[in-house]
Amino acid sequence: MRLLEGFISRTDVSDTAQHALQWIGETLGIAKSICLVRPMGDPALFAAGQYGFTNPAASSFTVSLEEWGNPLVNALNNRKEVFFPGAHSAADRKRRPATPFDDDAAFHVVPLGVSGVGDEAFGLLLLDGRASVTSELHWFISVFVQKLDQILRQQALTEGDRKQGRERSLLYSIINAVSDPILLTDTEGRLLIANQRALTLFTASEEESEGRRGAVRMNNMLLSSALSSKAIEETGARRRELLLVNPADGSDLVFELLSTVTEDPRQGSGVVSILRNVTDLRRASEEIEENYRKMRVAEAQARAESDRLNLIIDSVADPIVVTDASGATSLMNEPAERLFTIPSGASEIEQRWVQTNDAHFSSFIAGMLVSADQRRNGEIGLVDAKAGEPMPVEAIAGKILSEHGELNAVVTILHDRREAIEKAELYEQLQHAADELERKIQAATADIAQQNELLRRQAIELEQASALKSQFLANMSHEFRTPLNAMLGYTSMLLQGVAGPLEAPVKRQLARVESNGRHLLTIINEILDISRIEAGRMPLQASKFKIYDLMSEVRAELDPIILRSKLTVTMQLERDLPQLVTDRQKVKQILVNLLSNAVKFTHHGGVTLSARRNARDRTIALAVTDTGIGISAADQDRIFEDFRQLDNTPTRAYGGTGLGLSICRRLAQMLDGRISVQSQVGKGSTFTLTLPIKGRK
Amino acid sequence: MTNKDQRPRVLIVDDYPDAREMYSEYLQYSGFDVVEAQNGQEALQRAVDEQPDIILMDLSLPVMDGWEATRRLKADKRTASIPVVALTGHALAGISDGAKKAGCDAFVTKPCLPEDLVKEIRKVLDDLASASTKKTRRSAKYGKNTIN
Numbered sequence: 001m002r003l004l005e006g007f008i009s010r011t012d013v014s015d016t017a018q019h020a021l022q023w024i025g026e027t028l029g030i031a032k033s034i035c036l037v038r039p040m041g042d043p044a045l046f047a048a049g050q051y052g053f054t055n056p057a058a059s060s061f062t063v064s065l066e067e068w069g070n071p072l073v074n075a076l077n078n079r080k081e082v083f084f085p086g087a088h089s090a091a092d093r094k095r096r097p098a099t100p101f102d103d104d105a106a107f108h109v110v111p112l113g114v115s116g117v118g119d120e121a122f123g124l125l126l127l128d129g130r131a132s133v134t135s136e137l138h139w140f141i142s143v144f145v146q147k148l149d150q151i152l153r154q155q156a157l158t159e160g161d162r163k164q165g166r167e168r169s170l171l172y173s174i175i176n177a178v179s180d181p182i183l184l185t186d187t188e189g190r191l192l193i194a195n196q197r198a199l200t201l202f203t204a205s206e207e208e209s210e211g212r213r214g215a216v217r218m219n220n221m222l223l224s225s226a227l228s229s230k231a232i233e234e235t236g237a238r239r240r241e242l243l244l245v246n247p248a249d250g251s252d253l254v255f256e257l258l259s260t261v262t263e264d265p266r267q268g269s270g271v272v273s274i275l276r277n278v279t280d281l282r283r284a285s286e287e288i289e290e291n292y293r294k295m296r297v298a299e300a301q302a303r304a305e306s307d308r309l310n311l312i313i314d315s316v317a318d319p320i321v322v323t324d325a326s327g328a329t330s331l332m333n334e335p336a337e338r339l340f341t342i343p344s345g346a347s348e349i350e351q352r353w354v355q356t357n358d359a360h361f362s363s364f365i366a367g368m369l370v371s372a373d374q375r376r377n378g379e380i381g382l383v384d385a386k387a388g389e390p391m392p393v394e395a396i397a398g399k400i401l402s403e404h405g406e407l408n409a410v411v412t413i414l415h416d417r418r419e420a421i422e423k424a425e426l427y428e429q430l431q432h433a434a435d436e437l438e439r440k441i442q443a444a445t446a447d448i449a450q451q452n453e454l455l456r457r458q459a460i461e462l463e464q465a466s467a468l469k470s471q472f473l474a475n476m477s478h479e480f481r482t483p484l485n486a487m488l489g490y491t492s493m494l495l496q497g498v499a500g501p502l503e504a505p506v507k508r509q510l511a512r513v514e515s516n517g518r519h520l521l522t523i524i525n526e527i528l529d530i531s532r533i534e535a536g537r538m539p540l541q542a543s544k545f546k547i548y549d550l551m552s553e554v555r556a557e558l559d560p561i562i563l564r565s566k567l568t569v570t571m572q573l574e575r576d577l578p579q580l581v582t583d584r585q586k587v588k589q590i591l592v593n594l595l596s597n598a599v600k601f602t603h604h605g606g607v608t609l610s611a612r613r614n615a616r617d618r619t620i621a622l623a624v625t626d627t628g629i630g631i632s633a634a635d636q637d638r639i640f641e642d643f644r645q646l647d648n649t650p651t652r653a654y655g656g657t658g659l660g661l662s663i664c665r666r667l668a669q670m671l672d673g674r675i676s677v678q679s680q681v682g683k684g685s686t687f688t689l690t691l692p693i694k695g696r697k
Numbered sequence: 698m699t700n701k702d703q704r705p706r707v708l709i710v711d712d713y714p715d716a717r718e719m720y721s722e723y724l725q726y727s728g729f730d731v732v733e734a735q736n737g738q739e740a741l742q743r744a745v746d747e748q749p750d751i752i753l754m755d756l757s758l759p760v761m762d763g764w765e766a767t768r769r770l771k772a773d774k775r776t777a778s779i780p781v782v783a784l785t786g787h788a789l790a791g792i793s794d795g796a797k798k799a800g801c802d803a804f805v806t807k808p809c810l811p812e813d814l815v816k817e818i819r820k821v822l823d824d825l826a827s828a829s830t831k832k833t834r835r836s837a838k839y840g841k842n843t844i845n
Contacts, residue, residue: 485808486715492810493719498726521808
């Protein structure tokens with residue numbers, strides 16, 4: 001226990017070793033012992049303590065680890081206990097390592113090291129060979145090893161710290177000595193280390209002026225933005241320009257930023273940035289650039305003048321050639337080059353075309369040079385050097401004379417005539433087409449005239465056909481009426497009882513036959529009338545008659561249906577009406593038609609026949625006014641059309657052919673009169689026949 | 698020229714049998730004595746032979762038409778005084794003129810109901826009777842009567 005108590009307070013290796021060796025000497029009776037320890041990083045074993053040796057050399061005994069043959073080194077490396085017996089001969093001595101033990105004294109070598117950890121042994125314990133190795137000794141060794149290991153580790157740590165501190169301060173002094181700002185930032189751009197120069201740019205204490213702090217904030221922003229994308233995306237050194245503000249005076253500073261990403265497995269990656277002040281360099285380069293720019297402007301201005309001329313010449317689509325007084329070409333524009341210069345890689349035939357052009361042009365110029373003319377126009381048969389087609393050109397040449405009247409140059413403009421020739425050809429074709437068109441139009445016109453003639457003849461034929469049709473209809477109507485006459489006659493006779501009395505049902509049925517026969521007769525008569533009017537076979541017979549007589553006659557004729565309708569029919573005639581001179585029969589037919597319509601379409605009230613004179617235009621208005629169903633404004637024109645009844649449905653309420661009003665209108669026109677209608681649906685209608693008092697004969 | 702028979706005698710001239718027989722039947726029913734002819738030629742003969750009180754003459758007839766027959770009747774002393782009523786389906790205005798020129802005393806347009814025809818005949822006969830009573834020879838008035 002004394003051993004352990006002694007260990008607790010000890011922190012020094014030799015102190016601990018001395019105490020331990022003393023303990024085994026006194027307690028276990030091991031008379032002599034040495035503890036060898038290898039300090040961390042040293043290539044040798046040093047004596048940390050000894051017991052029982054009188055020789056002072058024992059305390060300073062060392063073994064170099066580089067002695068590969070030394071059995072002690074082997075024991076250390078192999079972590080193996082070895083017993084060396086006492087040496088009795090020279091050969092024995094050779095096998096034994098040199099130790100503070102006497103030559104004839106045996107000794108044990110026990111390696112010191114924490115077992116099972118794979119670490120190397122850190123020392124050896126040399127024990128008197130006369131002592132026996134007991135379990136107590138083993139216990140001691142294990143305790144001792146642990147204590148020693150603990151102390152050694154502690155020592156190693158404190159030693160390392162000291163060393164690092166020294167290195168760091170050295171590093172700081174190095175980077176502070178550099179005049180360029182140096183920074184270490186983490187990947188987020190936070191400042192980790194900065195040298196003195198960098199601190200003046202990127203840090204400012206609270207006491208410093210607002211302007212300086214602002215400049216520092218600005219610089220930090222500029223730097224982090226310059227680094228942020230960089231540190232994350234790229235590795236390796238990069239150069240780029242960084243513009244900062246000098247916190248001391250607010251002036252611009254231009255830096256070249258070199259940043260390098262450092263990968264440190266323990267501390268994480270960071271960015272080392274070195275800023276090199278290139279403000280002056282930049283200023284100088286800007287000056288150079290400005291001078292260069294000025295020079296270029298001057299140069300460009302000088303060139304622009306000459307370019308403008310070339311541009312004008314080149315922009316002309318026509319080839320232009322300038323020749324000097326000797327006939328040599330001094331300038332030509334791009335279109336001219338295509339004609340007179342051989343392009344690189346031209347085929348033999350293409351070369352020949354250009355040569356031909358050259359020859360033709362030369363002879364033209366030669367003629368110009370020898371002539372006294374100031375200007376000359378001519379035609380040259382060139383070849384399109386690209387397509388090989390003949391290219392007739394019109395050449396216009398003018399001489400340029402010096403102020404002394406000497407020939408300086410000849411300017412020749414060549415104008416491609418192909419387009420003009422093509423246009424002329426096109427024009428000719430157009431002319432041809434126009435002639436063709438005109439011929440066709442004439443032919444068409446003649447054709448149309450012929451067609452018109454044909455149509456005229458057809459119209460005549462149609463008219464004749466129409467007249468024939470009307471004639472046919474008139475004849476047919478007559479033929480219809482003959483049998484109808486017999487039918488109606490016999491029916492009438494039967495109804496009168498000529499053949500004997502009839503049963504009531506038979507009488508009723510015969511009455512139906514009769515009324516239908518009368519209806520058929522009406523239809524036939526109306527068709528006959530229309531046909532006759534259309535065929536112009538409705539002659540007029542004028543006579544002089546009294547309106548009152550005519551109206552009475554009309555009313556008397558319709559008496560049977562008026563009686564059936566139970567309507568009152570009244571006559572209203574102006575006094576002193578003149579007699580009418582016109583076709584009485586036609587007027588009667590019209591009035592009968594109008595009155596029968598009025599009775600047919602009136603269910604309540606009455607019908608009025610009236611006549612009044614219009615002295616102004618010498619006409620008489622004969623009107624039939626009813627209180628019937630009326631006609632809407634939209635229908636008032638249509639009722640005068642052929643076969644028109646307003647209700648065209650098969651089950652219509654009112655019988656009739658629909659020809660009645662149409663016939664009336666035609667008859668009125670024949671009599672130089674007209675028929676008009678005024679009506680309101682549900683209120684009634686007024687049909688007015690207006691006739692001249694004296695109609696034509 | 699009156700018949701000894703109390704019944705007035707009518708000569709009907711029409712080539713269309715149905716019409717002729719219909720009128721004939723109705724005239725007999727109405728108290729007339731009826732004689733028939735199918736064309737103008739036959740009508741002339743019958744008029745002379747039978748001496749009718751009145752002649753009913755269809756104008757469009759075969760062999761000899763009504764106009765011609767009427768002209769001849771009026772030209773013959775034996776038949777000149779017999780009134781002639783023209784009967785036709787041609788309702789054209791010109792036709793009645795032609796009939797009048799030919800010497801017809803009245804003009805009736807077919808179709809004409811038998812009773813209407815009888816009315817017309819009676820009217821012509823009455824006119825003739827009153828005229829002879831007054832001893833004044835006047836041409837009979839034209840009467841027109843159509844169904845429509």
